[in-house]
Amino acid sequence: MFDFLDLDRYDLFGAFWTTVQLTVYSAIGSLIWGTVLAAMRVSPVPIMRAFGTAYVNLLRNTPLTLVIVACSQGLYFTMGQTLGGEGTEGIAFRLAVLGFIVYTSTFVCEALRSGINTVPVGQAEAARALGLNFSQVLGLVVLPQAFRSVVPPLANVLIALTKNTTVAATIGVAEAALLMRDMIEREAQLIPIAAVFAFGFIVLTLPTGLFLGWVSKRVAVKR
DSSP, rough: OOOOOOOOTTTHHHHHHHHHHHHHHHHHHHHHHHHHHHHTTTTTTHHHHHHHHHHHEEETSSSSHHHHHHHIIIIIIIIIOOOOOOHHHHHHHHHHHHHHHHHHHHHHHHHHHHHHHHHHHHHHHHHHHTTOOOIIIIIIIHHHHHHOOOOHHHHHHHHHHHHHGGGHHHHHHHSSSHHHHHHHHHOHHHHHHHHHHHHHHHHHHHHHHHHHHHHHHHHOOOO
């Protein structure tokens, strides 16, 4: 029977740590870029609305694998961009994070935009009547309420991102899916190996969902 505790041969914890790092960095970047995209989509400037709409519709309907491979092939192999990474693994990691941000931010944007639509129009009108410009209305009045109302969908996006990190294996990032493939090829024990990695992802995603579910109840907007 295959010994799963042979960590000298298979760095199981190291692979899942890489998965966690991919998730955290990508989630932070996606939240920032997704917020900017949401602001563009509700902007009074037509060109910004057009860009935001085109970007979201294009990237959201593009397969994630294609986005990740395009970042690797286009930026690194064609343009020679390393994003400050050193070594093959470091460069692949940063390119994967960029790809996840480019893709996941579209879902963050749509979740935030739905939250913006829940804010009563009268509040934005009252803020404008006080002399606040669009950026101030959005940042001080609308977005704080929008974020509170979209914690559950953002939690779903984060959980999906955690599972989507397995796509990074296509460009050689040493995360959980790449190690699982290597173990299956070497040990030929598909079911027990798959069960271990499935359990690992449950450990990562289930507490996240429970915690963010609790947060959503705590910060929910009472109307």
